[in-house]
Amino acid sequence: MGCIDRQVSVLLISIKSYSPELRVGATCRINVGLAGYFSANYADLVMLPLMATTNADNLTESPTLQLQASSMAVLQLYEQLKVDDPPQVRINVCARLILAVFDDFYEELCEYPFRAQRAFENMDPQASLQISRDRLSLYSDYIVVHGPRIREVYPELASDEALWEDLDTCYRPLIAARYEADIAFGFAHSIRRNIHHGIWRPVAYVFSRPVRNRAMSMAAAHQRFELEAGLDASTIVTALQIPRFKAPFRDLSGDTEAVAARWQSLCDEGEFDGELPVALDILEAGFFRDLTAFLVGRLVWPDGKFSPFVLALLNDESGIYIEALLYKTADVHNLFSSSLANFHVTNPLYFQTCVFLHSLMPLRPLGQHFSTIGFNHVGKVAILNEIEEQLDSSGEVFASSPGFDGTVAIGFTFNSCSYHLKVIRDQPTRSYKWGEFVGVDAVLEKYRIVHEINRTGSMLDNVMYFNFRMDRDRFAPELLDDLLENAAGSVQLSGDSVLFRALIVQLKIIPLPVYFEKATEEEIARAVNNLGICIKNNMSANIFNRDLDARNYGIGRYNKVFLFDYDAVEKLTDITIDSNVDLEDGEEDIPDWFFSDKSVFLPEELESGLQIPGRGARRLFREVHKDLLNVDYWKNAQRRLQQGDVLSLRVYPEARRLTSTGQSAD
Structure with a gap:
């Protein structure tokens, strides 16, 4: 027509x-x-x-907005x-x-x-x-x-x-x-x-792929500052005009001098192998998330390579001030993690912005960058394209995920894949320990809720697809049999295709028990420390994981620990927090918490529940995160959340702060 x-x-x-x-x-x-x-x-x-x-x-109810x-x-x-x-x-x-x-x-x-x-x-x-x-x-x-x-x-x-x-x-x-x-x-x-x-x-996604070379041919989204003799405060002052803040700076001259001094100190310490950058590129945008703003840039080196240059900005009654300088690849990987809330970016050129970010984090799939800056539907299609390309280039097929079988979900991936896929079982396995199973839709709702909150840098994002179709020959026969037998309500065969009613895709990380099998004592100690930080950050988002088992946590490329299973998550404000510490030996009275109709958490049992391997690692956890074993610590956080307070997070190392007096592991 x-x-x-x-x-x-x-x-x-x-x-x-x-x-x-x-x-x-x-x-x-x-x-x-x-x-x-x-x-x-x-x-x-x-x-x-x-x-x-x-x-x-898949939504049919009226929106709340x-x-x-x-x-x-x-x-x-x-x-x-x-x-x-x-x-x-x-x-x-x-x-x-x-x-x-x-x-x-x-x-x-x-x-x-x-x-x-x-x-x-x-x-x-x-x-x-x-x-x-x-x-x-x-x-x-x-x-x-x-x-x-x-x-x-x-x-x-x-x-x-x-x-x-x-x-x-x-x-x-x-x-x-x-x-x-x-x-x-x-x-x-x-x-x-x-x-x-x-x-x-199923309806095909058929819009064009956000490929890198096409985006790079467009108008630039950044300003370039040529550097003749290294980085100085005046260049930083000029760069900070890009977001056009309406609020005043507390001490712009002093802060930029502090950044320049920190930069010079890093150079003197040999951080950059004695070289000086030839240019500074700054994205023409402010990046905003929660309580913090960021100026995002990159240093251009004589060999044409890039390294991050990101300023973290806070604002209080005295004005805007520079809180931290982030200059390592690991810093920006964690800052732009899909496990955090999306950034709000005041530049509409999202393709160029993502290509710029990709130049700083080339190991991160491009689709993740689109999602990080709030263009989730572009990111979803980019993820599908990446999975398809990885299947084609590797010649592999989907197989069951390594490690233990999921109690509530069936996980699958392939070696060359950047992602981990999962389908909710019709019924959980025998190891399920939470009473009556709430059903597939209720579990999917928990994954959706996690997607829509600030994941505090410690919870993997969930890219959720409905009515999803893939070719049957993409799957190992054993995996396909498992899906059809144990997730028949979500998976069907249709000729040469496999149809998924609902599918969850997450960035691939290594489950902690799998990581612990080959890790050194030093690596285990670092992971255990980061596990405690993960739990605290989840707390800040009003998220409590009832199943405090290390199997529900994984470790990413830069040693960061993430929660990735959400079938047992609840709001911390809905949990009964109590303790058996004050009960005397031989006391026969049933504790009050036994009669609570809510989920009950006893902080002193957290360490044993996590099943951390090795006495040294468990001792380290008790020393570094002893507050997590204290009932008053948890109740105070719960009370503040109930009052509507916004709890602080750790999204970059303490050592990056300009006022830092100590060092923290990268």
Whole structure:
């Protein structure tokens, strides 16, 4: 069927998202030199053999967030869609309606980083947390509101697949020259999946791949400062003007001199092998998360290599000040970990931003960078592409994960894969110890909740796919038999395909018991120390893991420990914290906590529950994290969380702080 021609704008963004000094709420169309990113004939739109839906596509309840009022364009197109016009006209109207809804969504999405900046400037941590929650659910909220509404006025879309093919034919020219075409395309397909909710009908992700070389050909997202004689305070002062803070600095001159002095000290200590950088690149953005802002840059060395240069900024009654200088690759890996809340970045050029971050962390999958800065749906497709490419290049197939079998989930991966995949069992194994099983959907809900909170740097993110399809020959026969027998409610065969009702994908790490088998005493000691930090950071997010067993924790590339199993997590504020320490030997009275209808935690039993190997490692845990064995420590944290306090986290080593007097392990 034909489409009505329409001139396509090259880029739609909100003025407020691109030019902070002109943020007035208006919408404009501007060209930033990105025309041609999507070819006119859509040759770069590739059909992936991986098919999936995501969280938004399975929601049917109304969102909790109050969306902004729909634009006039959306309202008018809804009225046009109600008219009983010829099919080709209605299809075109529907395509333009979906794009208009997307424009409303994308404009609002681009506002959030500047809301986060205002929260930082106003020292409002509660607003910062709410902004993060709202932004994370924004995509789903738009899909949940408009999917059913479009279905109501155009019910044929729910049953006639041919209409969607024609609609795609109309929709693609409307977005072809847009910078955000990949998000716009995914948005339309999420609407499609929502309209087909409840029907096992996987829809292919077919928008273009965010490949590195294409992104690097676009307009730059950073400023370069040439360095003739090393790094000096005046260069840092200039760089700090990039975020355009409205709040004053406490002592800009003193802070930048301190950074320059720290830098010179590192050079004198031989940190950079006697070389001097030739340039400093700074992303043209502020990065905001919780109580902290970051200026993100990289040093350019004579051989063309890069190293991180990141300033952590805090704000209090005396003004903004530089709290830390991060300069190691491990620092930025942990800072930009997907186990933390997303960053709010005040630059709409997300492709270039991710390529910049990838230059600092080349070992991290590119898809993780998109998710880290809040473009989760771009990241989801990038992850699918990466898994597919790793399968093709390695010739491997999915097999059961090494180590112990999961009690509630079946895990699988392959050696060359950067990710670990899991499916929830229909029923847990016999080692399940939490009474009646709450069911697959309840477990999936826990994984979803963890995805939507600040994971405090100590909980792996969960990329969740629904109605996911892969080729049958990608799976080892033993794994496929296990999935079909023990997760039949979530996995089905359909010809040469394996269909997943729900699939969880996490970044691959090494489970602690597997790590301990080959680790040295020094490595075990470091892991045990980081395990305690992980538990404390989880506490800060109001997360308590009832199953305090080392098997539920893993270690990443830079020795950081993460919680990765969530079937036993609860809010710390919902837990009964008590102790048996004061009970006298031989006392027969039943302790009060025995009658609690909540989960009960006895801190003195934490060490034995973790099953840390070796006396030395257990002794170290007691010495370094003795507060975790103290009931008052836990009750105080619980009380503060109930009062709405935002607890502090450790997201970079103490030694990186400019005021640090001690050293901490990297």
